[in-house]
Amino acid sequence: MEYGLLAPGELVRVAYRLGHQAASGVLALSPRERPGDPRGERPRLGERPGRAESGSREPGGRAEIVVLRRGAAVCAAGDPAGRALMLRLARAAAEPAIAAAFDGGVTAYPPGALHQLPLATWARSHLEAQLDTARAEALVRELAGARLALRPELAPAPLDEADRRMLAALAAPRALDQIAPLARAPRFRLLALLHFLRGVGALAIEPGRAPAPPVDPLQPGADAERRRLLERRFAELTAAYETLV
Known part of the structure; x- marks a missing residue:
């Protein structure tokens, strides 16, 4: 080949x-x-x-x-x-x-x-040895919002019980903040595994959806000063209502 x-x-x-x-x-x-x-x-x-x-x-x-x-x-x-x-x-x-x-x-x-x-x-x-603090933080930023899953056809053999937990947490697409509590492994070790899996093509990455633009419920066309005034009045009305009930 x-x-x-x-x-x-x-x-x-x-x-x-x-x-x-x-x-x-x-x-x-x-x-x-x-x-x-x-x-x-x-x-x-x-x-x-x-x-x-x-x-x-x-x-x-x-x-x-x-x-x-x-x-x-x-x-x-x-x-x-x-x-x-x-x-x-x-x-x-x-x-x-x-x-x-x-x-x-x-x-x-x-x-x-x-x-x-x-x-x-x-x-x-070789790949896990490449990861240092700076690269680990960069990896977190790159994977933020994405859903990660292990490609079963390329899954590595687990090294120990911590490996089994981390790989099991990747069995279904999940965000990084959902994987961490399931993996119950040191943060750096989990990131090293993800770096390795991505490097060999064993990590499926589904990009996160872009957040919807914020909607201003008061007056979308108002300038910043006008919005602050409306927000202050709304807060005053809310406080007055709470004293009545």
Whole structure:
């Protein structure tokens, strides 16, 4: 499958979906300076060797190879914890443009590959780590008034009981202020989850309706001074009525 040129952040979405689908095969990544950059060709998957390790490159340095086995990237022998692989993926995700192609028909992982990095887990940790206080407040403003719901076909596996509550609160379209009391989770953690879900396309967002313009029940055409006078007289009449009853 050819994904073409991906903008910054789009590779994380691709990686999450491959991980979520438990895909096996080879993902080839070729960074570009800009769309149409002539320095490299689109990855040609048919030329790669039968076995490889994630992080290797094709001859000539045209593409970096990420080997997938059931949704997890196979780590190189010298990188059992996957730290170098995570760093390479993060750098690739931040590229201004990167050509990506996935071949699910290639069995490239070595036998008994024990050290693997689940791509869905990496995508979540990568996106949630981006959130700081400023971005969290910006996210609240962006989602204000919108109704949010989880796309069930892209739902992540819950990490713990708090995750289950947050995901359950997103089962039906709700506003953020309705989700929070149902989720019963720290505010920042809930916002981190929403940032992740939105980043991988797992969050359906229904824009809120624009509020109706206020209606002045006194005299819509009156100027500000006239309205203040009418409001004061109305308040006096209301107070007088309340003393009678």
